Amino acid sequence: MRTSWADSVANSASEIAVSDNSSVPRPTGSTYVPPHLRNRQASDAPNLPGPATERAAFTGTAGGSLGSRWSSGPPKPEMGRPGPGYGYAGAVAVAGRGGSGGGWNNRSRGWDRREREVNPFDDDVDDKTDDAEQAFSEQENTGINFDAYEDIPVETSGENVPPPVNTFAEIDLGDLLNQNIRRCKYVRPTPIQRHAIPIALAGRDLMACAQTGSGKTAAFCFPIISGIMREQYVQRPRVARTVYPLALILSPTRELSCQIHDEAKKFSYQTGVKVVVAYGGAPINQQLRELERGVDILVATPGRLVDLLERARLSLQMIRYLALDEADRMLDMGFEPQIRKIVEQMDMPNRGVRQTMLFSATFPREIQRLASDFLSNYIFLAVGRVGSSTDLIVQRVEFVHESDKRSHLMDLLHAQRENGAHGKQALTLVFVETKKGADSLEHWLCINGFPATTIHGDRTQQERELALRSFKTGKTPILVATDVAARGLDIPHVAHVINFDLPNDIDDYVHRIGRTGRAGKSGLATAFFNEGNLSLARPLAELMQEASQEVPAWLTRYASRAPYGGSKGRRSGGGRFGGRDFRRESSFGKNLDYYGGGGNSGSGYGVPSSNYGGGYAPGVASAWD
Numbered sequence: 001m002r003t004s005w006a007d008s009v010a011n012s013a014s015e016i017a018v019s020d021n022s023s024v025p026r027p028t029g030s031t032y033v034p035p036h037l038r039n040r041q042a043s044d045a046p047n048l049p050g051p052a053t054e055r056a057a058f059t060g061t062a063g064g065s066l067g068s069r070w071s072s073g074p075p076k077p078e079m080g081r082p083g084p085g086y087g088y089a090g091a092v093a094v095a096g097r098g099g100s101g102g103g104w105n106n107r108s109r110g111w112d113r114r115e116r117e118v119n120p121f122d123d124d125v126d127d128k129t130d131d132a133e134q135a136f137s138e139q140e141n142t143g144i145n146f147d148a149y150e151d152i153p154v155e156t157s158g159e160n161v162p163p164p165v166n167t168f169a170e171i172d173l174g175d176l177l178n179q180n181i182r183r184c185k186y187v188r189p190t191p192i193q194r195h196a197i198p199i200a201l202a203g204r205d206l207m208a209c210a211q212t213g214s215g216k217t218a219a220f221c222f223p224i225i226s227g228i229m230r231e232q233y234v235q236r237p238r239v240a241r242t243v244y245p246l247a248l249i250l251s252p253t254r255e256l257s258c259q260i261h262d263e264a265k266k267f268s269y270q271t272g273v274k275v276v277v278a279y280g281g282a283p284i285n286q287q288l289r290e291l292e293r294g295v296d297i298l299v300a301t302p303g304r305l306v307d308l309l310e311r312a313r314l315s316l317q318m319i320r321y322l323a324l325d326e327a328d329r330m331l332d333m334g335f336e337p338q339i340r341k342i343v344e345q346m347d348m349p350n351r352g353v354r355q356t357m358l359f360s361a362t363f364p365r366e367i368q369r370l371a372s373d374f375l376s377n378y379i380f381l382a383v384g385r386v387g388s389s390t391d392l393i394v395q396r397v398e399f400v401h402e403s404d405k406r407s408h409l410m411d412l413l414h415a416q417r418e419n420g421a422h423g424k425q426a427l428t429l430v431f432v433e434t435k436k437g438a439d440s441l442e443h444w445l446c447i448n449g450f451p452a453t454t455i456h457g458d459r460t461q462q463e464r465e466l467a468l469r470s471f472k473t474g475k476t477p478i479l480v481a482t483d484v485a486a487r488g489l490d491i492p493h494v495a496h497v498i499n500f501d502l503p504n505d506i507d508d509y510v511h512r513i514g515r516t517g518r519a520g521k522s523g524l525a526t527a528f529f530n531e532g533n534l535s536l537a538r539p540l541a542e543l544m545q546e547a548s549q550e551v552p553a554w555l556t557r558y559a560s561r562a563p564y565g566g567s568k569g570r571r572s573g574g575g576r577f578g579g580r581d582f583r584r585e586s587s588f589g590k591n592l593d594y595y596g597g598g599g600n601s602g603s604g605y606g607v608p609s610s611n612y613g614g615g616y617a618p619g620v621a622s623a624w625d
């Protein structure tokens with residue numbers, strides 16, 4: 001029988017209490033002691049072997065037995081790869097610090113981080129644990145429309161794919177993390193979480209694709225936090241003023257990094273796992289001070305990260321987990337050199353040693369190929385078709401000449417106001433192509449009685465943050481944005497996304513409209529289409545059709561005439577979606593032993609496309625960080 005996390009904690013507590021009539025914790029070999037308990041006893045454990053000598057070799061095989069991940073072994077200069085996360089009976093587990101310092105609880109220098117932590121939750125669940133517990137076990141749904149996700153086809157490929165779970169209770173994430181999951185009111189895992197978390201906990205590399213707003217952030221955060229909570233023996237080098245995080249989460253924009261940081265802090269509240277964010281445009285000294293206080297998980301934008309590395313204030317030598325959110329964006333031409341530098345040319349452990357997880361709602365084939373350089377024996381997971389939009393979003397396309405766009409927008413906004421769909425509870429996000437265009441439209445909206453603000457790359461970080469806050473709170477219920485706000489941002493109450501200017505790439509469209517219709521809620525997206533957008537006609541019509549949207553006859557006509565474009569190799573030249581694991585579609589995979597194919601492949605995905613002619617011609621969008 002599997003020893004549950006709670007049992008382990010209880011066992012360890014009682015063992016501590018009875019051992020030798022003293023408070024010195026001893027290795028039990030079979031119990032896990034969570035960080036907060038370890039700290040309480042830490043100062044009394046002077047003779048425990050140092051972490052380096054205790055560092056056990058990882059012997060588990062992905063998807064393998066549920067037993068110990070670690071077996072005693074000689075000291076290793078580098079850490080082993082995170083292993084299967086199920087069942088920790090038999091894992092070495094000891095309270096306290098090693099003599100020479102080391103793991104996160106050493107860095108806390110005796111103080112309990114929990115005491116300093118600001119509670120990131122509005123209310124505390126402690127008083128309501130029983131109710132929450134009940135809801136948890138009954139898998140009640142407290143806010144997300146899970147039915148909306150039930151029919152989504154799931155595809156996995158790769159060797160020995162761990163099976164999905166149905167509930168959080170089935171996954172041994174640890175009591176403290178589970179409590180935070182309850183505090184977040186996550187009662188059931190979303191489909192991407194059901195599949196991705198067991199894969200990640202099994203220590204496998206992962207390329208995961210799931211629709212916007214479907215809970216990808218938690219899908220990579222939970223296994224990382226849980227893994228770090230378990231890895232108490234990691235000794236980090238002590239080099240003056242250099243910090244050694246265990247996990248790195250990269251994202252393309254400052255605001256998204258901040259959002260992931262906020263989420264990760266909630267998930268890791270009172271676990272002892274320290275999350276820090278570093279991003280450009282904000283004072284570096286403040287971030288350095290924060291890093292010096294200790295960091296387990298670093299969330300960062302690539303530019304600021306490189307800066308920290310070059311100042312030698314940060315080393316990636318101890319990275320065990322690397323997650324790229326919006327991974328296709330991180331690996332397209334704008335970011336790829338920087339990402340390669342960070343991952344391949346600094347001191348980060350090689351693929352196969354670290355665990356790498358890539359997540360996005362879109363994954364063009366060409367980017368998948370690039371991404372495979374960073375992965376080892378990975379599992380490809382697609383929840384919903386790669387690059388599809390959720391049918392929770394009602395999509396409308398209107399033919400609007402360039403010169404009529406403003407008056408058309410005004411009509412829409414007036415109609416919204418008349419319907420009461422304007423204000424705090426119904427925010428409107430308007431995407432434009434250029435920074436100048438954003439400023440000018442914002443000004444025009446304001447003088448016409450529609451309070452608006454703007455976010456784009458020419459604004460200072462302070463202005464950007466202020467704008468986002470003002471939008472979120474409904475003070476200015478219209479936000480005019482460039483693509484800098486297209487990805488990842490999770491803003492409640494965005495009821496309407498308007499593509500005043502359509503993007504050139506259909507994947508960008510998918511991310512933009514994905515700012516509404518999140519977490520099971522419905523949303524509306526309106527696009528202004530004209531002759532300037534012909535290359536988008538076909539992928540747009542296909543996307544809408546696939547999401548069961550009404551495609552206007554005029555768009556179908558344009559689509560049938562238009563050359564195929566607007567996609568970075570996501571779809572085949574011939575029609576229906578071909579987006580899936582690129583290893584299945586190309587000869588690339590056939591000769592490589594890492595591709596095992598099969599897995600627990602679901603559903604009727606489209607036939608693999610053979611005549612890929614979309615071409616990958618990524619433009620570097622100036623609007624990005």
Ligand SMILES: Nc1ncnc2c1ncn2[C@@H]1O[C@H](COP(=O)(O)OP(=O)(O)OP(=O)(O)O)[C@@H](O)[C@H]1O
Binds near residue numbers: 186218489490518
């Ligand atoms: N299991 C869950 N139960 C309830 N709500 C959830 C659950 N998982 C995530 N959420 C909520 O769903 C919303 C969307 O999650 P998230 O931002 O992680 O989506 P995403 O898939 O990363 O989207 P995008 O592709 O736009 O980045 C968030 O508000 C999050 O708190």
